[in-house]
Amino acid sequence: MANTYDIAYDLEKQIRESDEYEQLKQAYQAVNEQAEAKKLFDDFRQLQLELQQKQMTGEAISEEEAKSAEQSFQNIQQHKEITALMSAEQRMSLMINDLNQIITKPLQELYGTLEEENK
Numbered sequence: 326m327a328n329t330y331d332i333a334y335d336l337e338k339q340i341r342e343s344d345e346y347e348q349l350k351q352a353y354q355a356v357n358e359q360a361e362a363k364k365l366f367d368d369f370r371q372l373q374l375e376l377q378q379k380q381m382t383g384e385a386i387s388e389e390e391a392k393s394a395e396q397s398f399q400n401i402q403q404h405k406e407i408t409a410l411m412s413a414e415q416r417m418s419l420m421i422n423d424l425n426q427i428i429t430k431p432l433q434e435l436y437g438t439l440e441e442e443n444k
Contacts, residue, residue, distance in 0.1 A: 336424070345417045352410040362404045369397045369407075 340346055356362045372394055379386055401407045 340420075343420070345413070345420050349410075349413040349417045352406070352413040355406045356404075356410050359404075359406060362406045365397075365401050365404060366407050366410065369401050372397055 356366050376386055376390060376394060379390075401411075
């Protein structure tokens with residue numbers, strides 16, 4: 326039987342060779358080649374991170390911060406390179422979520438079985 330870590334490294338290689346990853350890489354490069362798009366995208370990502378950190382710590386997001394996030398989102402939607410990047414990110418995220426479900430299926434089945442036995 327193959328070593329589980331070897332299989333994981335093979336999966337990493339397959340992800341790097343996937344269409345989803347290649348499209349993400351190209352979209353990211355296109356954004357980085359345009360100074361204005363790069364700055365808008367970087368600012369949006371920074372704002373996203375700050376708001377996520379606040380939510381994780383239970384801190385309330387102010388109305389001003391929510392408006393700022395909405396304005397930032399509207400600004401980035403006007404750049405086709407950024408919207409292409411965000412779309413590619415979504416496709417990549419979907420693939421990784423699907424892979425995660427496949428990988429964790431034995432645990433889900435195990436704990437599902439244990440929960441059924443305890444009822």
